[in-house]
């Protein structure tokens with residue numbers, strides 16, 4: 001585990017000191033609500049600090065010369081809704097954003113991909129990197145749904161124009177569309193971007209049993225998406241893959257889905273590619289995303 005001072009210092013690459021201090025003070029007073037969803041206790045600051053620290057430690061391990069090629073950080077609280085100055089949606093600090101900034105600042109990675117397949121849009125992560133061309137943020141999320149951000153037309157701003165790829169899907173979307181979006185949109189865009197590290201905001205609340213949303217992904221879908229991401233990392237030249245836990249609120253589904261993910265991560269090699277038909281949702285997304293990423297211009301339904 002990293003020293004708390006090191007963890008705190010790294011938080012400041014994403015959150016201003018006033019935000020970190022506000023969470024620390026709230027916990028020191030015994031905690032309390034931040035909004036209707038986001039309630040803290042006396043232990044919340046330490047838990048959130050170490051969650052971000054766990055994501056950082058994972059990135060450090062992946063960057064080590066003799067480190068693993070793939071890792072999963074089973075942290076809580078989740079982070080992808082936390083904006084630089086705002087805790088929300090169960091999230092206090094943005095773990096995956098802290099990890100990405102750590103990879104760039106401490107390990108010299110020029111470009112990082114963050115794929116967010118939590119069923120909710122990662123508004124916090126998007127806010128952190130919207131103007132940052134070093135981080136490609138791709139999010140597959142049910143829409144409309146909390147937090148209301150993540151429209152298909154939001155593609156980044158300024159120097160970061162094009163490096164946000166929002167892939168909203170309707171309620172009811174299942175394994176076939178999710179897997180097709182990863183295989184046929186995220187992977188070719190990522191190959192063109194050429195990240196030196198791939199991070200996944202791995203939420204499991206798109207599962208068909210999850211009570212917070214209406215998607216219909218199964219363990220097999222998470223297994224297939226993880227396999228697609230491992231093949232992507234291999235194609236990129238064996239770049240490391242780090243996954244951080246986000247949401248997932250049906251504990252049986254969460255446990256089975258994480259286990260399915262871990263089996264793919266722990267295998268010696270990525271699974272062989274199967275035949276994944278291009279889903280209409282992916283064909284439509286590709287046509288739109290091709291304006292910024294010509295690599296997906298040829299993707300069509302079939």
Ligand SMILES: [Zn+2]
Nearest residue numbers: 118120205247
């Ligand atoms: Zn979620």
